[in-house]
Amino acid sequence: MTVAPREDWRRPGPTAEQRRNDLWIGLGMTGLALVSLTLARSTGAFLLGPPPSGPEQLFWTVAVTLPLIWRRRWPTATVLVVAVAFIAAQARSAPESQFSSWALFCALYTVGAWGQDRQLSRRLRIGVIATMFAWLGIYYAVMIDHIPATAFADAVGPVPPVLAAMVNGVLLNVLVFGFAYFFGETAWVAARREHELRAQAEDLRRSQAEARERAVLGERVRIARELHDVVAHHVSVMGVQASACRRVFDRDPGKARTALTAIEQSARTAVDELRRMLGVLRTSAGTDAAPPVAGGVERIDELVARARAAGLTATLGVYGDPVALPDSVSQTAYRVTQEAVTNTLKHADAALLDVRLRYLAREVEVDVTDDGRGGGRAGTVGLGLIGMRERVTAHDGDLEAGPRTGGGWRVRARFPLAASADPPVGSQREPSDDPRVAAGTEPSA
Known part of the structure; x- marks a missing residue:
């Protein structure tokens, strides 16, 4: 709900109950005015001079007070009618x-x-008040010559009695009209502030509802991403190994046994990770439970080892001086590598897999390439690629995923590092059959 500028806001009209109250107020004021008229006639207190006829007195009394029954429905017309009648x-x-x-x-x-x-409203009130004071001045000018000489016979003050009477009348009218103006303006401001508070409360409720919806959606996305990362990788490895086991089961029982052992290990690892994640989901909201710990860059060698066990020629190279990475960056780098390796096993029909971890001056980079069929994935955007991009973007990084020149597929993610990096934590190079990798010299991709 958008709050209108103060001068543009229009107060809503009176409710049915408020209109009923105005009816009773107007009728009550008219009845009291008629009682007051009766008392004034009974005492002979005709302060303004000889009164008109009785019916005319009744008419003016009713004409001044009865319009109050419409005071909130038509306030402008009411004040004009009352002022003229007065x-x-x-x-x-x-x-x-x-x-x-x-x-x-x-x-x-x-x-x-x-x-x-x-x-x-302001102009009308000022106009009515100015008119009333003008009428007061005319009244004083007309009546000053008709004041009896004995009217102020007992006056003893230092101020001339006529002047004192005029000043007293002016001060009394200033107070009456000033309070009427002030209280009316205050009531409008109070109604405006009440409207603003209601609008702000409504905006707050809407924002809270949207925040809750975003939190639920974000949690669903996070759960879906974690499930995809945990299940897809291990199931893909298990599928490749099961396929290899089926092909060599009769002619090479030893390799089949090795493949079955790897399948068993992958299944246990997947179940353990699922249990950790589901354990967090079952934890009550009031309990401070740590999220399931994902792998970091130190476990990338396990991914390469699984790919190698699945039959790929897989290598890992670490370049630059390794530094301590923030846990979130390290885990994201691991998840990106895991997804890239999984895609190679599932879709690429590749024989070679090359994983490189580069520590650059102001960023860390993971680069996963294979020699498989890149074209089969170029036209699709799966949940894995979406999840990788979301993870990398959350760390202000860049993700490249697409076919390589000359064949194969590449996934490369870069993560910016703080200007002041921590001291090196030691090399994590994976032994490789490639002498350039083992020596720390990066081969061309």
Whole structure:
């Protein structure tokens, strides 16, 4: 929910209950004004001069107070009607003034609190107040010559009595109209702030719901990625080894036995990793449980060894001065290598696999190539490639995956390292039949 600018916001109209309340308020104010008129007529307190006829007195009393029944539905029209009727009633010397003054106060307050157009509301209130003071000035100018000489016979103060009466009347009107304006503006601001709080609360609830949905989706993606990494690799290796076992089962029982042993080991490893991951998923939300520990770059040699056991000619080379990598980077490098090796076993029909781990000046790179059929994978984007790209992007790295010039497939991932790298942790080179790799000189890809 977008909160409108303060001056553009329009307060919603009154509810049905509020309109019913206004009806009772208007009728109650009219009834009290009629009681006040009766009392004023009974005491003969005609402060504004000789009053008009009785029916006209009733008319002006009702005309000033009864429009309050529409005060929140049509605040602008109400204040105009009340103000005009109030001045007309005083001009006609209607004796009821107490509740008529309160009706004018209520109408001014309402147009400030409920007026839809703020500029019009301010101008209207200022105009009505200015008109009232103009009328007060006219009243004083007309009545000053009709004040009896004995009206202030008992006056003893230092201020001239006529001036004191005028100042007192002006101060009283300033207070009444000032409070009506202030309270109306305050009520509108309070309604505006309540609206903003409701809008912010709604935005917060929506944001929390979206955050929960994103968290659930992110967790599902993470689980799917972990399941793919754990299951796909080991099952692919098991499939290759089972195929090899079937082919040599009759003529070379020793190799078949070796393949079956490798299948058994891969199955146990896959089950162990699945149990670790499922154990975390079963852990209650209030328990601080460590996530399943994935392999790091130190276990890449195991991937190469499994590929070699599956029948590939697999080599591993480590180049540069190895440094201590953050756990997340090390695990991601391992997962990318694992997925690349798995794809080679599943799709490539390759004979050679070359895995290289390079420690460069400001980044670490894993490079997996094979001599298999690259074209079979060029047009597809599977979950494995998506998972690799998500993992690498999470570390601000770059991923390249595609066919090589001259045949085969390459997966290369680069991860940026901090400017201040940790001291070398020692070489992790895998012995290889290639003398260039064993010597630390990188052969051309």
